[in-house]
Each structure stands twice: as structure tokens, then as C-alpha cells.
Amino acid sequence: MTKANHTASRQEVASRVLDGDLPSNELSVAQLDTEKFVRYAQIGDVMRERQGGLNIDITASVAAALESEPCHSVPVGAQVDVQDNGTKVIKLSAWQKPLSQMAIAASVALVAIVGVNTMPQPSGEDTDNLPVFQSTPLAGGVSPVSFSSEQPALESAEKGLRELQQQRIGALVLEHQRQSRVAYSLQKQTQRADEQPEEKK
Amino acid sequence: MRLIGCILGLFFTFIANANDVTTAEQLLHNMAKAVHTRNFNASFVVSKGKGMEPYRWIHAKQGDTELELLSLLNGAGLEMVRVNDRVTYFEPQSPPYSISTDSIAGPIPEVLFKDISSLLENYDFVLGGKGRVAGRPSQLVRIESKDESKYNYWLWIDTQSSLLLKAAYVNQQGDLLEQLLLTHISVTPEPSSQLLELQQKEFPAPLPMQTVNEQGSTTSNWVIGWLPQGFKLLKSDRHKLDLNNELADYYLYSDGLVDISVFVQRPLPGQRASGALSSGATTVYVHNSGAFDVSVVGNIPALTAKSIAESVQRPL
Numbered sequence: 001m002t003k004a005n006h007t008a009s010r011q012e013v014a015s016r017v018l019d020g021d022l023p024s025n026e027l028s029v030a031q032l033d034t035e036k037f038v039r040y041a042q043i044g045d046v047m048r049e050r051q052g053g054l055n056i057d058i059t060a061s062v063a064a065a066l067e068s069e070p071c072h073s074v075p076v077g078a079q080v081d082v083q084d085n086g087t088k089v090i091k092l093s094a095w096q097k098p099l100s101q102m103a104i105a106a107s108v109a110l111v112a113i114v115g116v117n118t119m120p121q122p123s124g125e126d127t128d129n130l131p132v133f134q135s136t137p138l139a140g141g142v143s144p145v146s147f148s149s150e151q152p153a154l155e156s157a158e159k160g161l162r163e164l165q166q167q168r169i170g171a172l173v174l175e176h177q178r179q180s181r182v183a184y185s186l187q188k189q190t191q192r193a194d195e196q197p198e199e200k201k
Numbered sequence: 202m203r204l205i206g207c208i209l210g211l212f213f214t215f216i217a218n219a220n221d222v223t224t225a226e227q228l229l230h231n232m233a234k235a236v237h238t239r240n241f242n243a244s245f246v247v248s249k250g251k252g253m254e255p256y257r258w259i260h261a262k263q264g265d266t267e268l269e270l271l272s273l274l275n276g277a278g279l280e281m282v283r284v285n286d287r288v289t290y291f292e293p294q295s296p297p298y299s300i301s302t303d304s305i306a307g308p309i310p311e312v313l314f315k316d317i318s319s320l321l322e323n324y325d326f327v328l329g330g331k332g333r334v335a336g337r338p339s340q341l342v343r344i345e346s347k348d349e350s351k352y353n354y355w356l357w358i359d360t361q362s363s364l365l366l367k368a369a370y371v372n373q374q375g376d377l378l379e380q381l382l383l384t385h386i387s388v389t390p391e392p393s394s395q396l397l398e399l400q401q402k403e404f405p406a407p408l409p410m411q412t413v414n415e416q417g418s419t420t421s422n423w424v425i426g427w428l429p430q431g432f433k434l435l436k437s438d439r440h441k442l443d444l445n446n447e448l449a450d451y452y453l454y455s456d457g458l459v460d461i462s463v464f465v466q467r468p469l470p471g472q473r474a475s476g477a478l479s480s481g482a483t484t485v486y487v488h489n490s491g492a493f494d495v496s497v498v499g500n501i502p503a504l505t506a507k508s509i510a511e512s513v514q515r516p517l
Contacts, residue, residue, distance in 0.1 A: 161471050169478060169485055169496075171444035172464055176498035178443075179436065179453050180460035181290065182410060184311040185302035186435040187455055189410065191319070 011036055018044065225326035225342045226317065228358055233314045235363035238262055242393055243364075243386040247308045249379045249481020256308065261392030268396040271307045281305045282399060289404045295443070301407035308381055309368060310354065310458050320457050323347055323431035329355065334366040335383045344458070349373050350429040350505040351459060352482055362388055370482035370500060379481030379500075422450050423465050426512030429505055431456040461499035461506075465513060468494045475510075477503035486510050 014037040240261045247254045255274040261267070269283040280291035286303040304311040312320060320326075329341025339357040346353055355377075357367035369380040422439075436453040452463040468489060478485045486506035488495045495513045497506040 158471075161469065161473070164469055165473060165487070167445050168442075168447065168466075168469065169487065171442040171447065172462070172485060172496050172498050173483070174444055175442050175449075175451070175464070176460070176462040179451070179462055180455075181288075181306040182300055182302070183435055183453060183455045183460045184304060184306065184315075185300065185410060186453075187433075187457065190433065190435065 014040060225328045226321075228328075228340060228342050228363070229313065229317045229326065229356070231363040232356070232358050232365055233317065236260065236314050236365065237267065239362070239364065239388050240390065240392045241364065241386055241388045243383055245381055245383045247379065247381045247481075249483070250479075252480065254308075258307075259393055259396055261396040263392050263397065266400065268392070268399055269305060270396060270399070271305050281307060282404070284399060284404065287404060287407055297405055299405045299407040301410070309365070312457050313354075313356070313365075320344065323351075323456050324458065331360070332357070335386065337361065337366060339366050343371075346373075348430055350508075351456070351501060352378065354458060364388070372502060379483075421516060423452075424514050424516050425452065425463060425509065426514060427508055428454060428461070428512075429456070429501070432461060459500050461497060461501060461509065463509065463513065464494075464496040464498070466494045466496065468492065475507075477506060479503060488513075 017037070018040050237260075241259070243258045245256050245258060247256065253275075257270075257272050257274060259270045261269075265285075267283070267285055269281075271281045273279040277293035279293075282289045282291070283303075283305050286301055287299050288302055288305050289297055289299040291297045302311075304314050317326075324347060325345045327343040327345055329343050331338065331340050333339065334357045338360045340360050342356045342358060344354040344356070353371045353373075355369050355371050356365060358364070359366050364386060365383070366386075367380065367382045369377045371377055432454040433456070434452060435455050437451060439448065439450050441448055447466055450465040454461040454463070468491070473487070473489050473494075475486070475488045478487075482500040484497075484499065484501055484503050484506045486497045486503060486509075488497075488507070488510035490511070490513070495510040497510045499506065
């Protein structure tokens with residue numbers, strides 16, 4: 001028997017044991033190509049989507065690679081600033097990681113102007129004919145608002161002004177939202193204050 | 202004989218109406234009570250115009266402690282946490298702060314979870330039809346504005362658990378402008394463990410609050426000539442807006458259900474036309490009155506906002 005023949009037959013034994021052709025007794029196990037057998041078994045497990053089928057442990061090799069990695073110079077003073085201003089206040093991230101890249105206006109301001117309806121101003125009497133900005137709600141998914149796509153010939157000064165107005169409207173909506181949070185308790189306070197003099201009467 | 206029949210008929214309709222009113226009010230009272238006493242875990246969406254905002258709403262009552270968490274799930278997020286009578290707001294890019302109040306100012310007007318009898322002055326409570334909402338039998342209760350300058354608020358209440366299933370701002374034509382719909386609710390006997398954890402956390406101390414009488418500083422700067430029936434001044438001051446650092450004279454009005462903000466600011470350069478902007482029920486009306494800009498924000502019809510903004514004048 002040549003060597004090539006020998007390995008081929010060992011491979012064949014491994015394959016046949018897995019297929020259930022050969023009983024997995026001591027004799028066949030002795031003839032097994034262990035490495036191939038393990039690999040075949042893994043392939044089979046993965047194909048059958050058995051849980052934990054594929055379990056390749058690379059932590060050791062990664063750790064070894066890290067060991068041999070050259071050490072970059074670390075300045076001694078550059079320690080990470082630990083946020084500890086003595087406050088025990090819990091952060092938002094306790095529940096949810098804030099997506100800091102996202103502008104606050106996007107999350108709180110409800111609306112952004114996309115274009116202003118330039119219909120002629122009603123002379124005052126015709127109140128039903130309200131000039132209305134076309135609005136698009138900014139709920140969740142944020143996309144930059146551009147006026148240029150609507151009116152390419154817009155002058156840059158005009159555009160700046162619109163952005164200013166849009167910014168202002170965003171600020172107003174946010175402020176309204178914030179202020180209305182205190183509205184209810186303020187109202188109860190004023191009610192209480194109103195009731196007291198009445199009781200005195 | 203016919204006359205007596207008429208009178209009797211009128212009498213009975215009157216009684217029936219009176220009964221309706223008490224029942225609608227009773228339903229709202231039951232809902233307020235249920236929302237404060239049950240342990241529930243709910244999800245809802247608010248749809249305004251073209252946009253949708255999903256929220257999660259968890260409430261627990263353990264012993265004397267009430268815990269509530271309301272969070273906006275889209276965008277950068279917004280978390281509102283209530284432990285008894287302290288509500289803390291967590292917003293992206295600004296430090297959290299607390300307000301000492303016993304209800305969260307979310308998409309549902311707070312007064313509906315409280316003493317709604319204060320609304321009777323400006324609104325009528327009317328029973329609507331029965332139906333099925335979010336897989337549960339529901340009863341519609343309409344809070345109808347007594348005049349046409351405000352929106353109505355409709356609520357669909359679970360007939361079994363008395364919890365809120367759906368709510369909407371409805372205009373005088375009967376269009377649903379902004380809807381809130383529960384997509385899922387589970388009522389459990391045990392409070393959720395996520396909420397119980399909150400008891401161990403520490404929150405910022407509540408901000409101090411001042412009533413109008415204590416402030417009284419900027420009320421005389423401007424005269425706001427017209428407001429819909431029932432709105433009362435809650436707050437007025439001059440402060441810088443957070444986002445663009447603009448100075449504004451600020452007035453906060455409320456009729457119990459709806460809040461209106463009035464801002465008076467330096468005008469923006471250039472001749473800007475006045476106009477309204479709305480998203481769902483929220484209206485922003487910007488009025489350019491020459492020497493100053495008036496902006497009105499609130500859940501009111503655009504025409505009402507316009508009238509308020511145009512009524513603002515310098516005191517004589």
C-alpha cells in the first residue's frame with residue numbers, strides 16, 4: 001500500500017463512519033483521519049443548522065497576535081476624562097444610547113418647511129384663504145431639507161433667510177413642547193391660588 | 202294630547218342626554234383611574250400628517266409608588282420617566298431635568314388622566330359609538346369644544362379594562378388630524394421589572410416653578426387682544442430660545458386641554474410673508490407685523506392661531 005492510498009482510505013473511513021456506513025467501533029476509529037473527521041462533522045452540523053455546530057475558537061490566536069503587536073507610544077497624561085462631576089444623575093444612556101450625530105431639531109421639531117406657497121397674500125378680509133407653508137413632518141428618519149431641488153433659481157440670500165426662518169420655527173416648536181410640560185402643574189397651582197381667596201370670602 | 206306627548210318626548214330626551222353626559226364623564230374618570238392603578242405595557246403610534254411616531258408606554262403601581270416610562274422610539278429619542286410626582290425628561294444633547302408634576306406631558310393631554318371636570322366649562326363630553334380598536338371592544342367618548350375656534354378630542358376607551366385604545370384630534374369638519382393608536386397592550390398583575398429598577402435610580406431635583414402672580418414681569422410688554430374662550434395665562438417671561446439663541450417675549454396659555462405658546466420676537470430681515478405651518482394638530486403661525494414678529498404655536502386651527510397672532514399689539 002502506498003502512502004497516498006493509505007490517506008485516501010483513512011479519509012474514506014471517516015466519511016463512511018459519518019454516513020453511518022461503517023459502525024463506529026474501535027477498529028474504524030483507529031483507522032480514522034481525526035482532523036478530517038472533525039471537519040466533516042462540523043460541515044454536517046452547519047449544513048443541518050444544528051446549534052453550536054460551528055465553534056471555532058480564535059481567541060487564542062487573536063490574543064497571541066495582540067501580544068506580538070508593537071506597542072504604540074501612549075502619552076502619560078492622556079487619560080480618559082472620567083465624567084464624574086459629583087452628580088449622581090443618571091444619564092440617558094442608561095436606557096438608550098443617544099445618537100449624538102442626529103440634530104436635536106430633527107427629533108423634537110416636528111416640522112420643516114420644504115417650500116413656501118407663494119400664493120398672493122389675501123388682502124385681509126378673505127380669512128379662509130390662509131397662506132400655508134407646505135410642510136413635511138420630520139418623524140424619525142431625517143433627511144436634509146433642501147430648497148434648491150424645488151426652486152433652483154433661488155438666490156443664496158433668500159435661501160439663507162429661509163433657513164433662518166426654518167431654524168426659528170424649529171426653535172419655537174421645541175420651546176412650545178418644553179413649556180407645555182410645565183403647563184399642567186402651573187395650571188393646578190394657579191387654580192389653587194384662585195380657590196384660596198374664594199374660600200376666604 | 203299631542204302637546205303633552207311633545208313635552209314628554211322632550212323631557213325624556215333631556216333625561217337621556219343628561220344620562221349620556223354623566224356616563225361619558227364617568228368613562229373618562231374610569232380611564233384616568235385605570236391608567237393610574239394598572240400595571241401595563243403598551244405600544245402606540247402617533248400619526249400626524251405624513252409622519253408616524255412610535256412610542257412605548259409602561260406603567261406600574263407597587264404599593265404607594267407609581268412608576269411610568271414613556272419613550273419615543275424613532276429618531277434621537279426622548280425618554281420620560283415618572284416616579285410618583287416627579288417627571289424627568291431625557292433628551293438628546295441636553296442634560297436631563299425634572300419637574301414636580303404627577304403626569305407625563307406626552308402626546309396625550311395630561312388632564313385626561315386627572316380631574317377632567319375642569320374641562321366642563323369649555324368642552325362637552327359626548328358618548329359616541331361602540332367599536333373594535335386594537336382587537337378590543339371600545340367605546341368612543343368625544344370631548345367637543347363649545348366654540349369653533351378649537352379642535353375636538355376623541356377617545357376610544359376599552360370597555361373592559363377602561364384603558365385608552367385610541368385618541369385623535371378632530372377638526373370641526375370631522376377630519377381626524379392627528380391620531381394615536383395603541384398597537385399592543387398587555388395588562389399584568391405584576392409590575393414590570395424594568396420599571397422596578399427605576400426605584401433605585403436617582404433623578405435630578407425638580408426645577409422650581411413660579412406662577413404668573415410671582416413673575417409679573419413681561420405681562421405688560423405686549424397686549425394680546427384676542428384668545429379663544431377659556432384660555433388663561435400661565436406663564437410669561439423673556440428668555441432665549443434653546444436652538445437659535447434668539448431672544449423672545451414668551452406667553453403660555455392653556456384652557457386645560459390645549460396649550461398655546463405666543464412668542465414676540467425681533468423680525469427677521471427682509472419682507473417675510475405671514476403664514477401657517479401645520480403637522481397633525483400642531484399649528485405654527487408666524488405673523489410679520491412690521492416692527493416685530495409674532496409666532497403662535499399650539500394644537501389649534503390655523504385660523505385661530507392667525508387671529509391670536511394678529512391681535513398682539515404694543516400697549517398704548
